Amino acid sequence: MKQTWRWFGPDDPVTLAHARQAGASGIVTALHHLNDGRAWPLDEVMKRKAEVEAAGLSWDVVESIIVHEDVKTRSGRFRELIADYKSSIRAVAQAGVKTVCYNFMAITDWTRTDLDYPMAHGGTALRFDIVDFCLYDVLVLKRRGAENEHPALRIAAARERLAQMNESALARLEANLVGWVPAREFIFDRDSFRKALERYRDLTVMGLRQNLLEFLREIVPVAEEAGVRMAIHPDDPPFPIFGLPRVVSTAEHARAILEGCPSPANGLTLCSGSYGANAANDLVAMAKAFGPSIHFAHLRNVTKEADGSFHEAEHLAGDTDMVALVGALMQEEARRRKAGQSDWEIPMRPDHGHAIVDDIGKKVNPGYSCIGRLKGLAELRGIMRTLAALEKRPA
Template sequence: MKQTWRWFGPNDPVTLAHVRQAGAVGIVSALHHMNRGQAWTESEVNIRKAMIEKAGLSWDVVESIAVPEDIKTRTGSFRQKIDNHKASIRAVAKAGIKVCCYNFMAITDWTRTDLDWPLPNGGTALRFDIIDFCAYDVLVLKRRDAEADHPPERIKAAKTRMASWPESKAAEIERNLIDWVPARETVYSRESFLRQLDEYRDLTVEGLREHLFLFVRDIADTAEEVGVKLAIHPDDPPFPLFGLPRVNSTQADTQKLFDAVPSPANGVTLCTGSYGANPTNDLVQMAKAFGPRIHFAHLRNTTRDADGSFYESEHLDGDTDMIGVIAALREIETRENREIPMRPDHGHLIVDDIGKKVNPGYSCIGRLKGLAELRGVMRTVDAFRAGRVS
């Protein structure tokens, strides 16, 4: 697998020099200053590409060309924004970038209640706490019909939990849930978030799924024409939030997309953390089943609680068999004679990154540690497959 690293551009606290020192050879990036649905220009793509190549790295994956809410709801100027998306695909293809990762999550991008959850070793991790989420959804946001989406025992626990919150906790969780994610297309106030939720009020799961199929059919022809592989990212978390429909949370969801749009350009980002937070997903089996459709991999691990909460664990710990996943991916690469770009995802905040300005989940040392561990697994798997060790 090709070892890559997500880089948020010139303002990222982790520099391209740091990336090289971590041992990555490729970059995953996007034009985050052009994330409102406008068409990316060849000149802007080439500026970013030149920065990356000057540092001795290659730009291998675009993550992500934004998919605005108009496209997901098929309202407003969605036709123009789909055309802009196609133009962006053409621009990155002309620059030699052949994989585009995107997601189709309604309103929210990846979502966590805690960005600095304390670990026993003194570091911190990202965490999604279902009780804290329920407290915000039902008692702070007061979303219409929110109570129907949570079992009574969860709401009872949320009331007890909220009573123990310090004064600043509600504002912190609100920021984490609706006002922050690196490079998110839109950040919300409570009022604007509720208004945006209303745009989805009558859109069912099957309705949003059909909109996904229509969108991918629209862009897959362009991607196939210019030699780009599309790699949808799974929902994160892989279950409904805020009453919004989810359409890519399970193996069955992703297979429905492949069946609906059989183009070879239509593929998946195998995010072991996002899929892995849903206990119904077997990541080793999914890697084997998706095979040639896997165009990109996010390798991270999660540890789940019985109530649906989870935290980002060490890359080789948690509930996903990371060694089995890597072995399956290496088998795909050998069988198909190709290299799958991968990146370590969502590292812990550790060592002297603590206290620095970082994008939560994207600090340098935690991801460097994860990449080193994953690299060790890859080399060991290769040694076993070559018969050098037994």
């Protein structure tokens, strides 16, 4: 697999030089300073490509051209925004970037309650605590109907926890849940988040799925013509939060997306951390079932708890058999090579990483520390090289 690295642009404290030193050869990035739904100008795209190539790397994946909330709800300026999205696809294709990772999560991007969860090794990880989430959703945000979506025992536990929580901890929880996420088009406070939720109050799962398919039926022909592969990222976490509909959380959802708009340009980002946080998903089985449609892979691991909480584990720990998953993806690459596909290689990146060693206490984008991801990439590279060597052994 092509070893890539997420980079948030010139302001990212983890630089392109760091990515190259970590052993990556490709970069996953976007025009984050223009990522509000507008069309990306070709000159800005080419400027970003030149920055990446000047560091001795290649720009392999766009993550992400943001899908505006008007498009997800098919309201407001959605027609204009879809036209702009098509222009951005054409621009990145002209720059030679042929894989576009995107998501269709309503309002939120990835969501965690704790960005600095202490691990036994002394570093920190990202965590989603279901009781903390309930505490905020029901008792702080006081979302209409929230109390009907959480079990009584969870709400009782949340009340007990809130009684022991100081203002600083509560402010930190709110900031984690609604205030900051990388690559989001704008930042919310409590009141603006409540208003944003109202836009989705009457939109069902079936309605959001239909909006996604309508979006795909408009952009996929453009992607086909430009030679671009669209790769939808799963919901994170892969179950409903804040009463919002979820349509990319399970294998069944993925199948519905592929069958609803059949095309080689309509595919998946297999994120083992996002799909892996839903106990119903078998990641290795998904890699085998959807292999031809997997255009990009995010490789990370999670440890799930019985109540729905989870934290991000080390890349080779957690609940997903990472060796088997990487093996399944490499088998798909071998199938593509045998079929004579020029685009046989699947770009992957070590998704997220613990804050360890010199990253502890540094200002980095949560989940995107340098050393934690370097460690993850090295471990994943070791799996790939070992499996490749075993494949070459004589029977």
